[in-house]
Amino acid sequence: MMRPGLMVKLSLLLALIGVLASGSTGYYAYRANRSMLVGEAGRNLLTATELLGQRFSVAIDDMAADVLVLATMPSSALMAQSADDDAKTSADRSRLAQVFSSFMLHHPVYLQARLIARDRFGLERIRFDRDGHGIVEVQGENLQEKGQFAYMFDTLKLEPGRVYIGPITINREYGTHYAEGKPILHLAAPVATRAGDVVGVVVLDVDLAVLLKLLRTDLPPDYELYIANEWGDFLVHPDASQAFGFDKGRRVFMQDSFAATKPLFDRTQSNMLINGLTNPEQAPNEVLAFVRRPFGTSAGNRFIVLGLGKPLSDVLAGANRLGDQIVRMVLFSSVAALLLAILFARALTRPLQVLTHAATHFFAETATEALPLKRTDEIGMLARCFDRMRREIRSQVDALHHKQHQLAHLANHDVLTSLPNRMLFMQKLDAAVHDATANGKRLAVLFIDLDHFKQINDQFGHSFGDAVLVAVADALQRVLSRGHTVARLGGDEFVVLIEDAHFPESATDLATSIVRALESDLPVGGRLVAVGASVGISECPQDGVCARDLLLNADTAMYVAKSKGRGFWQRYCDLSAEQRVKIAYENTIVEED
Known part of the structure; x- marks a missing residue:
């Protein structure tokens, strides 16, 4: 008969082990679920950021192609050189203006489309602006001289077929209708004659807000968007007061707000993930993904850094619900563990000494006699399995010794002739x-x-x-x-x-x-x-x-x-x-x- 004290102690020990096992399993499942959710959210954010960057580059390349289409039209070179307003010139100008107007109508992202002559201090020859009611053609005395702007003189230095992509900035040119005071991007291409002489420039002004709206069509609405230029100035920020600080007399840098992004601007990394779960000081209560992206194939060394963020509370909402379920599960499993421990202790302690003796005399010839091989329950099955395992292990040990001898022979003898090597x-x-x-x-x-x-x-x-x-x-x-x-x-x-x-x-x-x-x-x-x-x-x-x-x-x-x-x-x-x-x-x- 088993002493009651031993059974009680074993029952309590097994119950404690069950409670600790279920509690620790629940705790680590909760922690692992949090890490998994944050990791999955980070990967999704990074994928979305890469997709956004890819769309941005493709959009820039498409708009660069539009600029080249307008710049390479033969009538663009003729209008850039022409200074007369005769009937033929007016007809040519009218047809070219229709092309510019069509581009504006079919591309809501363009705020302005202009053909600017090289001479006469960069006088605009054709110009279409977007205002609150539609498209406006600017003519006559309202056409301006633009020779002093960077998008003009930098583009004139380019070879025909190349595209100038300016920095994203706030448009401070007067008289630009709807474009004035808006974040824009200048794209320009030189206009050349058949002889290769550059006689003018075609300029498209891109509305950054419309461009980003088009790019974010498939992104979840709770994603926060960050964009910085190559120096780190915020161009887009969830807090609008932080964007375009350089236009307001102060500089607000991404690498100051998120120190971990500095390698992106040093060009030592192309993307990174930051989460507030493991780095609360770098991304408090957020999961962030950043990607460095060039402006496109024609942009040279110019790049932007795009970032998407998601609140950590949204990411961990599922983990918190799981945590409540785990607490209830641990309480239930603790009670079950206590009951099962009592039953298991009663069933285990009786054949325990027999199995212990068999284990301590594993290779003894008399070990099989002490095993309860005739029992028909699980203990008997375990005893029979143990006996078979002992015989198999002995057989495998003998086979291993044989293999060792063979390997020793192969190490010192030629495989082909069996002579010593x-x-x-x-x-x-x-x-x-x-x-x-x-x-x-x-x-x-x-x-x-x-x-x-x-x-x-x-x-x-x-x-x-x-x-x-x-x-x-x-x-x-x-x-x-x-x-x-x-x-x-x-x-x-x-x-x-x-x-x-x-x-x-x-x-x-x-x-x-x-x-x-x-x-x-x-x-x-x-x-x-x-x-x-x-x-x-x-x-x-x-x-x-x-x-x-x-x-x-x-x-x-x-x-x-x-x-x-x-x-x-x-x-x-x-x-x-x-x-x-x-x-x-x-x-x-x-x-x-």
Whole structure:
């Protein structure tokens, strides 16, 4: 029988865990929901801001195209040069005026459309203004001289086909009807003759308010819009008193109101998000997205920064409702956790010791005897699963040990021939050199290079070449005794270690046997192939007392053997000093190439 004290303690502990789990889950779900809502709102704002900026650039490009259409009309150049008012000139002027009037009628965003001559101090030749009742054509003495304005003299400096885009500013030109005192943007293009001489300028004045109204058609009404020029002056602000401060004798900068936007004006970033949840000091009670956008392809380095904001309270309204539901859910789950803890404690404590014993004797052979395998409930199922898991884990551990042995073998052996690779051979050679040096023994290294392998590989293909290398490895193993070590260094190069070689003849005899064995026809893939080999021999200690020197000298001797006509062997100690220097020099040239 289980003592009541233990059950009560376990029940209270489990109930506490349930309450803490449900409470912390609810709390973090509430916090995560707030962060998710703010993040989603920020992404939506950034997308909307990018869309607004893209629309702004497209609109500017479209209006720049309108300016170019008017500027490239042949009649525009004629009117800009003409100073007469004869019947023909009047007819031309009337037709061109109709075109300007049509542009004004079909584009409510234009406040003025003008053709200005280069001479006569920039006298307006054609001018249409928008007033409160419609479109007004200004004629005669009411036409003004505009040569002193930047949109005039800066545009005259441009090449034909280029467009001048001025800064967004307040229109302070007198007599401009509805445009006077409004935020506008000047777009202008030079008017040129067929010879390329610039004779005038076409100017379109854009109503910024109408332009923004057109751009914001798909934006939610609760979004707050901010626009600043390249210096940071607010051009549009939810508080109208903050916009165009430079026109009112003061400067109101976006980077002062939102310090995080400074990289946009330094051109180190093109967009950014600020939210009042994580940065309350930078965006109090708001989520803001800002994008730096150039005026268009013709605008050069001029840009604006657009921003959209949304109140944080609107963004988090859903999270607050979720928070109320979470509180009710936590209270309900706490009561349920207490009841379930009592029931779970009663069901769990009885087989707990059995399972604990099985877990502490996981690999013991007698562990299965203590498990309640005959039970038909969940505890019995758990016990049976535990027993199967133990057997599977033991099987997997055995398989893992087998794989480890295989990997160790692959790390030290050639995959194709199963012979020791360069790394294992050098280890054995190094150990053999140390033993020979310490005990006064002798050893020899035979460097084997196949003579005709390249031709076989080129003629029959790489797969057949691989089969030839396997056949060569088998032939070498048949020639060598158990005390010798044969390895594949790579490609068609093999190497043999002869330990305790008391007589030079043991190395040369073995080299002769290898040459003869590889001169014989080897059965490969239904063919008989004579590969042939050249062998270089170096001996310890006279040819070197370290593994690297012995292998290098055997390689050098092999090159001399191959130069004799292939199918020969050569001892390094029999080489002259000139031969050694020549081979070393040739090997150096090959390595550099």
